[in-house]
Amino acid sequence: xxxxxxxxxxxxRFPQTPAQTFRAFAxxxxxxxxxxxxxxxxxAAWELDFRVGGSELxxxxxxxxxxxxFRSRYHDIVEGERIVxxxxxxxxxxxxxxxxxxxxxxxxxxxxxxxxxxxGAFFDGLEDPxxxxxxTGLLLDGLxxxxxxxxxx
Amino acid sequence: MSAVPTAEADQLDxxxxxxxxxxxxxxxVRLSRGPATVSELAAPLEISLPSVMQHLDVLQxxxxxxxxxxxxxxxxxxxxxxMRTLEQWLAEHRAIWERRLDRLGDVLGETFxxxxxxxxx
Numbered sequence: 162x163x164x165x166x167x168x169x170x171x172x173x174r175f176p177q178t179p180a181q182t183f184r185a186f187a188x189x190x191x192x193x194x195x196x197x198x199x200x201x202x203x204x205a206a207w208e209l210d211f212r213v214g215g216s217e218l219x220x221x222x223x224x225x226x227x228x229x230x231f232r233s234r235y236h237d238i239v240e241g242e243r244i245v246x247x248x249x250x251x252x253x254x255x256x257x258x259x260x261x262x263x264x265x266x267x268x269x270x271x272x273x274x275x276x277x278x279x280x281g282a283f284f285d286g287l288e289d290p291x292x293x294x295x296x297t298g299l300l301l302d303g304l305x306x307x308x309x310x311x312x313x314x
Numbered sequence: 315m316s317a318v319p320t321a322e323a324d325q326l327d328x329x330x331x332x333x334x335x336x337x338x339x340x341x342x343v344r345l346s347r348g349p350a351t352v353s354e355l356a357a358p359l360e361i362s363l364p365s366v367m368q369h370l371d372v373l374q375x376x377x378x379x380x381x382x383x384x385x386x387x388x389x390x391x392x393x394x395x396x397m398r399t400l401e402q403w404l405a406e407h408r409a410i411w412e413r414r415l416d417r418l419g420d421v422l423g424e425t426f427x428x429x430x431x432x433x434x435x
Contacts, residue, residue, distance in 0.1 A: 166406050173415050176428040185418055191425060195417035258407070277415060283404065 165283040179266045182273040183233045183241045186227075186264065188210050204228065213238055217246070228253050242266055258283045331377035337361060338369045342392070345379060349391040363376075 175182055185191045189209045190229065198205040198221030205221040221233040233248030244264040250257045260281035267274040332338055341355050356366040368389060373379035381390040 165404070167407070169408050171408070171411055171415055173419060175419055177422045177426045180428045182418075182422060185422055191421060195421045196414060212330070246394050275418075276416070277411060279411070281407070283407075 162178075167229060167281045167283055169276040169279055170234045173277075174269055175275065178271065179268055179273045180241050182266050182275060185242055194271060198229075202229075210233065211238070218250075230254075317421075328376040329378055332372050332378055334361055335369070335372075337365070339365075341369060341373060342378060345390060345392045349389050352388045355390060402424065 183296075185195065189211070192211075193207055196219065197207040197286065198219055202221035202223055206218065206273045207220070208218045209215055209238040215235050217231070217233045217235070220229065222228050228251075229258040231248055232251070233246045235244070237245035238278055242267070245262070247259065247261045249259050258281050260275065260279050262279045265278075267276065322338060333342065337359055340359060344358070345351055352363065352370070354367060355370075356363050359366065370379065370381065374381065376430045377393055378392055381388050383389075
């Protein structure tokens with residue numbers, strides 16, 4: 162069993178004000194337009210309860226038949242400035258990752274500098290084929306290292 | 315985990331077959347230190363270039379090695395594909411958020427149109 166830590170940051174600059182950018186996270190009608198499951202997905206559901214302790218749910222089945230579930234909980238909300246949430250990601254009911262995400266909405270001239278930072282833990286059994294190949298890869302890596310250590314020296 | 319799945323067993327069979335030859339093992343060991351051209355691989359081995367090419371064919375069909383041709387030079391490297399699937403997953407995870415934030419920008423533009431040009435230098 163293993164856990165893969167994965168952190169990343171994404172930055173965006175928008176001409177809209179921080180207050181307007183923040184609204185696109187807080188207003189369900191706006192957020193659904195950029196965050197809701199794609200229209201083409203089956204069994205789609207999306208719910209937003211934007212307050213500390215509140216939750217968000219986005220569910221849908223992709224064209225390949227895999228059920229995606231995003232389940233998050235808001236830990237901190239500072240109006241117009243900061244949003245902190247943690248979320249689970251499930252594929253066909255299996256927990257794939259748990260992430261802590263911070264979104265900072267900073268003034269940038271008349272516009273906004275948005276900084277998205279995620280700290281994620283990705284678990285074993287991500288997908289069956291991936292995990293099998295991963296295991297094979299580790300075995301072959303070990304073999305390569307063994308060979309490099311002198312069998313052929 | 316139960317029995318080794320057939321596809322994985324096949325891959326291992328091919329890998330072990332590929333490594334059951336001293337010249338091919340020498341090639342793998344050399345590539346574990348970094349990519350190399352076919353001539354660089356052939357130099358320390360006392361075999362002909364065509365033989366090296368045959369060994370490379372076996373290594374490539376085993377999935378252990380891949381090569382790319384740029385002009386007249388073929389460069390070989392160890393194939394990281396078995397490890398790449400998880401990396402691809404992580405890259406895709408990030409890309410999903412990149413696309414979402416791009417859509418956020420579109421929604422902001424549609425909802426709060428800015429005075430085009432006014433802020434331009």
